[in-house]
Amino acid sequence: MESDQKDITNLILEAKKEARRHIVSVEPEFSQKVKWPVTCTVGPGLEGAIACESAIGYVNGSQGCLIYRGYDVFDLCAYSNYEEVSYLLLFGHLPTESQLDEYKKKLVKFRFIPNTLRRLMGGPIDEMMPMAVLRLGTEFLRYRLTWRDSEFARLGPEDGLAADEDSIPMETMPTGEEHAIYEFPYERLVRPAGVSKRDDALSMDSCMHLISGLATITAAIMRLRDDKMPVEPSSELSHAGNLLYMMTGVKPDPVSERIMDVALILHADHGMNASTFASMVVASTMSDIYLSVGSGIAALSGALHGGANELVIKAIKEIAADDNVESWYERQKARKRKIPGFGHRVYKTYDPRARVLGPLAKYMAKTRKGTVPLMAVAERLEKIVVADLGKKKKIFPNVDFYSGLVYNALGIPDDMFTPLFAVSRVAGWTARVHEYLKKNRIFRPRSTYIGAFEKEYMPIERRAKKMPRKKKK
Numbered sequence: 083m084e085s086d087q088k089d090i091t092n093l094i095l096e097a098k099k100e101a102r103r104h105i106v107s108v109e110p111e112f113s114q115k116v117k118w119p120v121t122c123t124v125g126p127g128l129e130g131a132i133a134c135e136s137a138i139g140y141v142n143g144s145q146g147c148l149i150y151r152g153y154d155v156f157d158l159c160a161y162s163n164y165e166e167v168s169y170l171l172l173f174g175h176l177p178t179e180s181q182l183d184e185y186k187k188k189l190v191k192f193r194f195i196p197n198t199l200r201r202l203m204g205g206p207i208d209e210m211m212p213m214a215v216l217r218l219g220t221e222f223l224r225y226r227l228t229w230r231d232s233e234f235a236r237l238g239p240e241d242g243l244a245a246d247e248d249s250i251p252m253e254t255m256p257t258g259e260e261h262a263i264y265e266f267p268y269e270r271l272v273r274p275a276g277v278s279k280r281d282d283a284l285s286m287d288s289c290m291h292l293i294s295g296l297a298t299i300t301a302a303i304m305r306l307r308d309d310k311m312p313v314e315p316s317s318e319l320s321h322a323g324n325l326l327y328m329m330t331g332v333k334p335d336p337v338s339e340r341i342m343d344v345a346l347i348l349h350a351d352h353g354m355n356a357s358t359f360a361s362m363v364v365a366s367t368m369s370d371i372y373l374s375v376g377s378g379i380a381a382l383s384g385a386l387h388g389g390a391n392e393l394v395i396k397a398i399k400e401i402a403a404d405d406n407v408e409s410w411y412e413r414q415k416a417r418k419r420k421i422p423g424f425g426h427r428v429y430k431t432y433d434p435r436a437r438v439l440g441p442l443a444k445y446m447a448k449t450r451k452g453t454v455p456l457m458a459v460a461e462r463l464e465k466i467v468v469a470d471l472g473k474k475k476k477i478f479p480n481v482d483f484y485s486g487l488v489y490n491a492l493g494i495p496d497d498m499f500t501p502l503f504a505v506s507r508v509a510g511w512t513a514r515v516h517e518y519l520k521k522n523r524i525f526r527p528r529s530t531y532i533g534a535f536e537k538e539y540m541p542i543e544r545r546a547k548k549m550p551r552k553k554k555k
């Protein structure tokens with residue numbers, strides 16, 4: 083068993099070595115302090131836009147680097163665990179032994195959410211997609227009246243340091259003002275110690291509540307969809323071990339637990355991706371962390387974001403069932419379809435997360451023979467796509483290409499892959515929301531108006547007559 087752990091660590095360190103071999107320059111891009119207003123080239127969908135500064139995570143897409151709070155993600159996968167990594171993201175430093183002890187105790191306490199599960203079980207879980215149920219469950223986590231809901235905590239105009247955002251002319255140019263247009267002192271948002279036992283819906287405790295709560299809810303969704311009762315969390319197991327235990331009802335073997343732990347670390351944070359941005363946008367309006375995380379879950383559910391891993395395994399199963407990889411790929415190309423699990427908005431080289439998950443998926447295939455045919459298809463597909471599009475279009479496997487195979491080997495059904503992604507990413511969402519709120523400025527980009535001007539209002543009775551006629555072919 084110990085040798086398995088060493089094997090896994092070595093595979094991760096090998097992946098790190100391989101990644102380092104491809105780094106042309108270690109000069110970090112986009113790592114300087116911003117002088118507002120900033121000039122940058124922006125594409126549609128805010129591509130290239132710099133919206134804030136952050137000390138939480140760094141992604142270098144051209145070099146294939148991913149860093150959390152200064153630590154290389156390869157090292158965190160090799161030596162750390164999800165508890166430590168989520169602490170690192172939230173608090174900014176690795177914990178001491180006693181800090182980690184206390185943090186773990188809180189995480190364990192928050193695993194037990196019977197009232198939330200009871201509420202969730204009353205809903206139409208079978209008829210909803212798992213991500214929608216997860217979002218609902220996240221809102222149920224906040225079912226009590228929280229500190230933020232109380233009259234005492236409600237923000238009033240007298241608390242504002244400045245004016246309402248919409249009270250200024252809309253289309254002004256940025257002046258470089260660093261403070262929020264509608265701003266409150268940060269301390270005003272956090273429940274003062276001893277005022278009430280109620281949760282303040284923003285504190286670090288709320289973040290931990292969400293980190294543990296999303297794991298329990300996800301495991302319960304998986305079981306309820308399979309007509310099984312949720313499993314009571316274990317206080318003894320690690321975050322990853324308990325997650326697998328709550329999903330399967332069986333205490334996981336050390337290899338499964340470690341691999342799940344690595345997968346959780348790898349998905350914990352990733353720059354200003356769509357779901358992180360969605361959480362931050364909601365939080366920036368002075369909403370709260372539960373509702374912000376709910377928005378992150380909604381954004382993550384899309385096929386272009388977290389939903390891709392499910393599409394990957396679907397494609398791999400389809401190829402394995404009755405096809406050969408080459409002809410399947412040619413057909414996709416002919417139909418101009420994108421290959422799920424390849425390409426990335428930021429990485430224009432191998433995604434470092436795929437570098438770790440690929441070897442781990444292969445490692446698992448050694449003992450879980452059922453996954454061998456799928457693994458063979460994945461490896462062949464990777465070779466073909468990289469040979470065709472690697473140099474030409476900088477298309478390489480992304481995190482989703484191998485994560486599905488890893489989850490599959492762990493016995494997790496395909497439609498639970500994206501909720502698992504959320505179980506991990508909640509650490510990044512909450513950490514970034516917290517960081518942003520310390521210097522909050524409501525998100526407010528603008529669009530250019532390309533519609534008409536000076537149209538004359540037409541009473542309804544006259545409109546039909548004026549409807550443009552369809553041209554005859």
Ligand code: COA
Nearest residue numbers: 386387390419420421422423424425426427475477480482
């Ligand atoms: N398969 C085949 N070709 C792909 C591709 C893929 N997965 N991803 C991108 N390309 C091609 C595009 O067709 C385009 O070719 P063109 O220049 O000839 O038109 C070129 O590469 C650039 O594509 P574009 O969509 O502009 O890249 P992007 O950076 O905006 O998009 C993704 C990134 C992730 C949305 C895109 O790669 C994709 O849809 N991948 C599949 C879904 C997926 O795995 N998502 C998870 C991401 S973690």
